[in-house]
Amino acid sequence: MTTFIAILVDGSIYASWLFLVSAGLTVIYGVMRILNMAHGSFYAIGAYAGASLVGWWFSGAGGNPYVSYLLLLGAALVAGLVVGFFIEFSLLRRMYGRDEILMVIVTYALLLILEDAIKLVWGVDPYFAYQPYGLLGRVSFSGLTFANYDLGLIGVSLVVGFGLWLILNRTHKGKLLRAVIHDREVAVAMGVNVKAMFAVTFAVGTTLGALAGALTAPAISVSPGIGVEVIVLAFAVVVVGGMGSIGGAAAGAVLVGLTRAAAVHLAPELELFVIYGVMSLVLSVRPQGLFGQTLVRKI
Amino acid sequence: MNRLKSLFVPRRPVVAALALMAVALAAGSAQAAENGKFRVGIVTFLSGAAAGPFGVPSAHAAETVIDALNKGLLPAPYNTKGINGLEIEAVIIDENGGATKQVEEFRNLVERQKVDAVIGYISSGDCLAVSPVAEELKIPTVFYDCGTSRLFEENKAPKYSFRTGLDAVVDNVGAVRYLADTRPKMASIAGIQQNYAWGQDSWTDFVETTKKLRPEVKVVGEQFPKIFQGQYGAEISALSVAKPDVIHSSFWGGDMEALVLQGNARGLFDGRTLLLTCGESAMEHYKDQAPNGMVIGGRGPFGAFAPKNALSEWLRAAYSAKWNEQPVYPSFKIVQAILGLKAAVEKAAAAPGKQPDADKITAAFTSLTFESPSGTVKMARSTGHQAMQGIAYGEYYFEGGKATLKNVRSYKDTCVTPPEGVNGQDWIKSGMPGAKCD
Numbered sequence: 095m096t097t098f099i100a101i102l103v104d105g106s107i108y109a110s111w112l113f114l115v116s117a118g119l120t121v122i123y124g125v126m127r128i129l130n131m132a133h134g135s136f137y138a139i140g141a142y143a144g145a146s147l148v149g150w151w152f153s154g155a156g157g158n159p160y161v162s163y164l165l166l167l168g169a170a171l172v173a174g175l176v177v178g179f180f181i182e183f184s185l186l187r188r189m190y191g192r193d194e195i196l197m198v199i200v201t202y203a204l205l206l207i208l209e210d211a212i213k214l215v216w217g218v219d220p221y222f223a224y225q226p227y228g229l230l231g232r233v234s235f236s237g238l239t240f241a242n243y244d245l246g247l248i249g250v251s252l253v254v255g256f257g258l259w260l261i262l263n264r265t266h267k268g269k270l271l272r273a274v275i276h277d278r279e280v281a282v283a284m285g286v287n288v289k290a291m292f293a294v295t296f297a298v299g300t301t302l303g304a305l306a307g308a309l310t311a312p313a314i315s316v317s318p319g320i321g322v323e324v325i326v327l328a329f330a331v332v333v334v335g336g337m338g339s340i341g342g343a344a345a346g347a348v349l350v351g352l353t354r355a356a357a358v359h360l361a362p363e364l365e366l367f368v369i370y371g372v373m374s375l376v377l378s379v380r381p382q383g384l385f386g387q388t389l390v391r392k393i
Numbered sequence: 394m395n396r397l398k399s400l401f402v403p404r405r406p407v408v409a410a411l412a413l414m415a416v417a418l419a420a421g422s423a424q425a426a427e428n429g430k431f432r433v434g435i436v437t438f439l440s441g442a443a444a445g446p447f448g449v450p451s452a453h454a455a456e457t458v459i460d461a462l463n464k465g466l467l468p469a470p471y472n473t474k475g476i477n478g479l480e481i482e483a484v485i486i487d488e489n490g491g492a493t494k495q496v497e498e499f500r501n502l503v504e505r506q507k508v509d510a511v512i513g514y515i516s517s518g519d520c521l522a523v524s525p526v527a528e529e530l531k532i533p534t535v536f537y538d539c540g541t542s543r544l545f546e547e548n549k550a551p552k553y554s555f556r557t558g559l560d561a562v563v564d565n566v567g568a569v570r571y572l573a574d575t576r577p578k579m580a581s582i583a584g585i586q587q588n589y590a591w592g593q594d595s596w597t598d599f600v601e602t603t604k605k606l607r608p609e610v611k612v613v614g615e616q617f618p619k620i621f622q623g624q625y626g627a628e629i630s631a632l633s634v635a636k637p638d639v640i641h642s643s644f645w646g647g648d649m650e651a652l653v654l655q656g657n658a659r660g661l662f663d664g665r666t667l668l669l670t671c672g673e674s675a676m677e678h679y680k681d682q683a684p685n686g687m688v689i690g691g692r693g694p695f696g697a698f699a700p701k702n703a704l705s706e707w708l709r710a711a712y713s714a715k716w717n718e719q720p721v722y723p724s725f726k727i728v729q730a731i732l733g734l735k736a737a738v739e740k741a742a743a744a745p746g747k748q749p750d751a752d753k754i755t756a757a758f759t760s761l762t763f764e765s766p767s768g769t770v771k772m773a774r775s776t777g778h779q780a781m782q783g784i785a786y787g788e789y790y791f792e793g794g795k796a797t798l799k800n801v802r803s804y805k806d807t808c809v810t811p812p813e814g815v816n817g818q819d820w821i822k823s824g825m826p827g828a829k830c831d
Contacts, residue, residue: 315650
């Protein structure tokens with residue numbers, strides 16, 4: 095019973111983290127058809143920005159420790175929007191309409207550039223922002239102890255997921271966005287400002303990546319390479335759920351999260367393989383992913 | 394505090410690395426003998442995950458000690474300038490990029506940079522790949538950190554390869570001896586290791602040694618997460634459910650720091666002992682986020698475990714004056730390699746200011762005994778090419794805003810090292826015959 099509860103809770107925490115990490119990736123792909131390899135770098139930039147601000151707050155600048163949560167959110171928002179708009183404006187805007195494969199190479203180059211830029215700004219020494227992690231205390235049940243911060247992540251990812259759904263399905267701008275997703279050319283013909291839509295979408299996507307990084311920063315040692323590790327996982331989740339679908343990313347995250355937690359508890363030796371096992375299994379049955387739509391290719 | 398204060402200061406590691414690289418480039422391809430300097434290739438991680446915990450503290454220590462040697466500032470027996478009176482010129486190379494790239498870089502160092510010797514390598518994969526090339530190109534090469542037992546099992550008759558750091562078997566035999574001495578009531582163990590050769594070998598050595606020294610102890614759990622995973626939520630729950638008395642981990646770098654942080658926040662270490670074989674390398678990072686009483690090692694008598702002597706006191710003072718933090722075990726290990734090379738060259742040299750050839754240097758290095766900040770080092774294993782030293786473990790405490798070590802116990806070389814010619818894992822499995830611990 096304890097193991098079952100542990101799998102459920104661990105799986106949910108991990109799934110919520112996976113969803114936060116992959117939401118931005120799937121939003122950008124859904125709207126812009128860009129498979130953004132640089133997404134991991136936005137995660138890393140968010141983590142570094144959050145860790146720097148929290149570090150500064152607790153090293154004598156600050157007062158109320160609970161303000162550090164606002165700092166994490168603020169760091170993600172500023173870092174994500176600034177970097178997102180800058181990259182969209184200076185690079186991607188000049189590339190729209192190119193082949194999807196070319197965009198993978200462009201964003202891969204961007205990943206390499208950003209990884210080095212991060213090292214130039216923050217160096218290779220690790221950063222810590224552990225105070226917000228311990229501040230919320232911990233809770234024990236069924237002989238297990240969990241950090242409240244981790245449980246809080248589940249709430250945050252529910253809010254993010256529901257918020258995205260609300261924007262896409264219940265607002266005017268969201269409807270325009272769905273029109274762009276459905277058929278870019280017709281949307282342009284109908285007078286939708288697709289360029290502006292793209293810029294905003296990209297910035298929202300990068301901000302989601304940065305948010306995931308900033309919220310993860312308190313639990314980890316923020317050091318070079320964290321972004322590259324994340325991108326592989328995010329891709330796995332998005333591919334399982336169906337590229338470009340928010341609901342798919344959520345379903346993919348839950349599936350991967352729970353399976354991995356079950357593997358850790360029941361068969362630790364399979365842990366390394368299990369994520370890719372799930373991915374291969376889903377793709378062999380539904381090559382377009384759980385929620386993906388089969389597309390008719392225009393030739 | 395220093396770390397927190399330096400958050401917004403330009404990052405010194407990068408500056409230092411760039412400066413050293415500039416020196417390297419300026420040096421061009423002139424022959425060492427021609428410019429009258431002793432040119433050493435230094436290879437360590439300047440980028441990638443191993444840079445922060447190991448590579449940069451090594452590069453910093455190398456820079457500090459080479460500067461001081463060139464000015465003749467070290468205490469005796471190293472108070473003569475440079476190496477045998479020749480100024481030392483360092484060519485620093487980033488170890489990141491994999492074994493194939495490192496072999497290429499090594500050839501570059503020898504054939505284009507014309508180095509007289511190479512010191513380096515943290516990754517075991519790089520050591521295994523570079524050692525045969527060192528033999529082929531006949532360049533004295535000192536491996537300072539990598540721990541793989543296979544280095545001198547694959548290269549059985551080394552001539553130009555030396556290792557001044559210890560074999561990883563020593564880490565885990567020492568760890569079990571420490572637990573057996575300090576935790577007599579230990580009834581169960583569990584482990585969490587990165588899922589690659591280092592983690593798997595460390596866990597096997599630890600479990601097999603435990604079976605011999607404390608056969609009644611049960612293994613109740615083992616976790617092998619992917620390297621650089623960074624988040625261990627499910628693993629921490631699984632270890633909590635297993636309820637071991639001792640948790641062993643060979644984690645290093647960011648993974649190790651994250652495990653300590655997350656496990657501590659979730660009470661995983663309440664009432665049980667966490668043992669980290671590489672724990673010393675992050676001693677200045679844990680602050681109050683690590684449990685008091687956590688057992689840490691420094692892969693030998695290095696870093697905080699180094700004995701008090703003139704050389705270790707000099708290194709601590711010079712390093713902290715220059716870099717604003719204490720040197721950790723990788724810093725001590727690279728200094729040991731540099732001083733070993735200096736001792737060997739000076740033993741081989743006919744007269745001061747003259748440079749002996751590679752064969753004379755390697756002959757002098759073989760079976761050499763030399764002084765280091767970690768004490769006296771004997772090149773006593775693998776036909777005189779592998780250093781033999783003891784190891785120490787101790788408990789981490791954070792008190793009064795400072796990290797300290799308590800209950801430190803040292804185990805001498807003959808207690809934790811297999812005899813000459815015996816494979817480490819075979820030695821453990823046969824009950825460690827011939828170990829002398831008194």
